[in-house]
Amino acid sequence: MAVGSLPTVTLAYAEEVAPAAGSRVWRKLTRSPAAIVGMLILIVVLGTALAAPWIAPHDPATQSLLRRFTPPVWTAGGNPAYPLGTDQVGRDILSRMIHGARISLLVGVLAMVVSVLVGVTLGLLSGFVGGRLDTVLMTIVDITWSFPPLLLALAFVAALGPSLLTIILVLGFTGWERYARVVRAEVLALREKDFVEAARAMGIGSLRILRVHVLPNTFSSIVVLSTLQVAQAILAEAALSFLGVGSGRTYPTWGQMIALGRDFVSVAWWLATFPGLAILATVLAINLVGDRLRDALDPRI
């Protein structure tokens, strides 16, 4: 009777603890000015991406050769209708940037989700099952780390045919090793802990131990890693778009806009400058939040 009720007690305890820990992390985060600035930028970028069709002043694809290479509004020859200027076929830079935010965030977040799913599953398996499976998985990690980052994504996106889905999957499948490593290390450390031993002694199945006892303990590392990976994936997507294996020409992306700016660098400085600033602000914001999140989640610091 007592044994049967024990797991429920542990669960209830975990539920009671979770919101308290959450609010402690939140308090720590909101005490850091850098984290607040980062979160504000992210809210703006996210809002822009969600509301893109309604807030963009122009259609991002509308061309007008009459208005090509209009400079930003504060320079000579600027037009208030096109605050950040237009490109070589007269498309509005600001509107294209607003729409581009969608691709960047979408790719960043979804690639991270794919990596987390693959990495956490393999890390748990590798740590918990161990043995030959562990050796094989860690060899795979070794092999993926032998390629310069981006190179594999570049080759496979091009080979599979560039599309949004390919980019998300390829970036997701080339970024899972860190999760696998961290989760595996935590599982190895936790496996020896008394409470896991106790759970096993009570006859609780491996899957349930993983889910209830091991997984929640790896949570904070995964949160930090995944935040930082969104930033990495946004940079990687921009780089792929820049190198010409992006999601195609159907939708504007920041990387693509910068690539265009490279071609017209001596005529129109604004083409590459503003989309780059958008990437910089977004990635910097995520990095700041991720870094402060690490400090807040790590009780040892």
Next chain:
Amino acid sequence: MTKFLVRRVVRLVVVCVGVSLVTFAILQASGDPVTLMMPEAPEADRAMLRQALGLHDPLLVQFGRFAGRALTGDFGNSFFHRAPAFGLVVERMPTTLTLTVLAMGLALVIALPVGIYSAVRRGRAVDQLATGTVFLGQSMPPFWTGIMLILLFAVQWRLLPVSGWDSWASVILPTLTLGTFTAPLLLRIVRSSMLEVINLDYVRTARAKGLSEWLVICRHALKNAALPLVTVTGLQFGLLLGGAIITETVFAVPGVGRLIVTALRQLDFPVVQAGVFMLAMVVVSLNFVVDVLYVYLDPRIGLR
């Protein structure tokens, strides 16, 4: 030591086989190579070529053949240049390596003094400024940094060429781009490895002996921070090569990275495979050397 070396060599071989497997998979992922090679040819000719290339054999046999040829540096002919793909890559390797070594040098020149100083003055204004710059640097897309440098130095001030790799002046901007891409990461590593040793007992002892701060830092702290520093720097070389691909494309530097990017656009897969394989081999061999050196230089490990 011998046991360690043997184990390490076995791992090296396994990783090399893995790398060639991944490289092999690139062509498989692209679908039908024969259609890429002769898009306009009639189906009968394509079928003949498929037969001749052994594309009907089981994948394992095909992979064995690929790996065997890769060992001798034979990746087939470029679809586009009609020349051996391997030769095209080897020709451009020195350019890429020069660029990466120069950039690594520049990054070290920035990262070493700033990182050490920022660790010594931990939490002060200098440290916070350095940490802030690291964040900024790591959030900047390298291809954008490159274009901004072009805008300033080539378009605005007309001091340096926009692109190319034919004079010393044209080397400056690519090196600057790749160097500033690498410096923040190195700075972080220098700072944290210095912080790790700076409060240890022997450093305190050196201070207590009355040595000047400068001597303590250089002779005692830095010497012990150097080993992990060298290892991690060596391991970052892969990242640098990844950055080189982008930098070469921005500045039209005739290196391996640009070759791969152009070949990808032309779906010239033998060149892509040769390039990817060679760059991975650079990383693999460097990691191997660093690993072995580390054990050789640090007497505390190696007996494992």
